[in-house]
Amino acid sequence: MTIIGWVQIALVLGCALLLAVPVGQWLAALANGRLGALAGVDNAVLRxxxxDPARGQGWQAYLMAMLAFHAAGFVLLYAMLRLQGVLPLNPQGFDGIPPYLAFNTAVSFITNTNWQAYSGEAAMSHFSQMAGLAVQNFLSAASGIALAFAVIRAFAAGGVKQLGNFWADISRVTLWLLLPGAIIAGFLFIAMGVPQTLEASATATTLGGAEQVIPFGPVAFQLAIKHFGTNGGGFFGVNSLHPFEGPSALATSLQIILQVVIPFGLCLTFGRIVGDRRQGVALLAVMVGFVLVATLGIYAAEAGGNPLHIAAGVSPLQGNMEGKDLRFGQALAALFTATTTGASCGAVNAMIDSFTPLGGMVPLFLIQLGEVLPGGVGSGLYGILIFALLAVFVAGLMVGRTPEYLGKKVQAREVKLAMLAVLVLPAVILGLTATSLVLPVAIASLQDAGPHGLSEMLYAYTSAAGNNGSAFGGLTADTPWLNVTLAIAMVLGRFAFVIPVLAIAGSLAAKPRTPEGPGTLPTHGPLFIGLLAGVILILGGLQYLPSLALGPIAEHVSMIAGTTF
Structure with missing residues (x-):
């Protein structure tokens, strides 16, 4: 680790936090329908x-609207991928996507997972990339933010049965946040050298005299929403490690900022709408604290290098550079990996399969914690609020009084639903991983044996259920078994989690807000920040310790002993 590396990390995170302030203000305006000069246009679009934005929906109606919206999106995207060969803007002449892969990809993009069992430049036409995948990048992200708005309103209101209007929320988020943000970022990426063209490829002559076909296409604007919406599905198979997606350190830094600015900003939005900005700052402090600790863990592990290489004469100062972009070094790779796995983005600018065992364990564990640090756009906020409810419940048990959060009594119904939401991920991740590790049809997809092979399978289901989309690598994912089971994990990770969350929101919205009393636990100070971080670690992560011990921890011990897999 170097001082320059930490300066890079501090500058990028500092810029993200500064931008989160105006983004949080604008998100609050969108949630409240206060659009200023845009109000007339917005009303015309909705009409x-x-x-009718004034026609609110209860939590069941809000949920059904969201599910119907994504069901229609799945059908449309699946049909588009299957019919790719006869649709326009296909200069490469690609055929339609096979059924299992099309099913997996359509589920992946409507759930904001963006898992890629394909290589974009070798399988997807420009039409599929733009009209199919990029459109869902906008809509799945907007849906997550809309759900966050509904949950925030539940905490801010008292004695109401409505959480807002899903159709108005998703329209406003798409038109007045994601679209202009992606346009601005897209032009910035073009200025930095990212291609944006409808041409399929260029032919170049190498120094050795051979001809090389270089694929490209409309990359810049898909790159923008890929990060701004914490989607992660790249135009190219190697994602942001490709020089067209990551042409410079400045472009990489902008990608990091884009993938955390909305999750950070939504914390401040929460504080504004509930009437106590300290509440949002407390949630933000937990998120930023975990990002810094995760970055430190990855950076230290990769800078420390592989002891087998050091024993063979490699300088320990070089660290582990395998699978990383030599132009950017370990600092930006560590911060990018920590934010992309913590933020449910799934984009990569370094191959996690090539990390040291402990360096690869950190992003795996971040996803397993529930994708709340800082989480995806919207999903990170409502996810961390579930842990906040559990934190005040634990505190209430210790002092023997009914727990409260923001003047709302947290009772048995809310706690049961919160635990149901928290248990969705471990049930899906561990259940499907265990099943796959005993089935020959699934084991055949593993590249490596031993604990490294276990990590490959565990990471795949963790990424799918966590709606992250990043890949550990080394796994042949385009098989019927993995395409179907990973898609099931994506659906359960997104929607089986959302159902109890919205049920909690409906229950809390109906309760009146009561003023704080002398025995109320303050939920904006260092004590609560520490309690919330501890609850996330214990309730969110403890159940994965045995699997981590058998995977990356066992591999680390074996590596020290001189054994590799």
């Missing part, structure tokens, strides 16, 4: 769509 044309037949949406």
């Amino acid at each position: 044309a769509a037949g949406v």
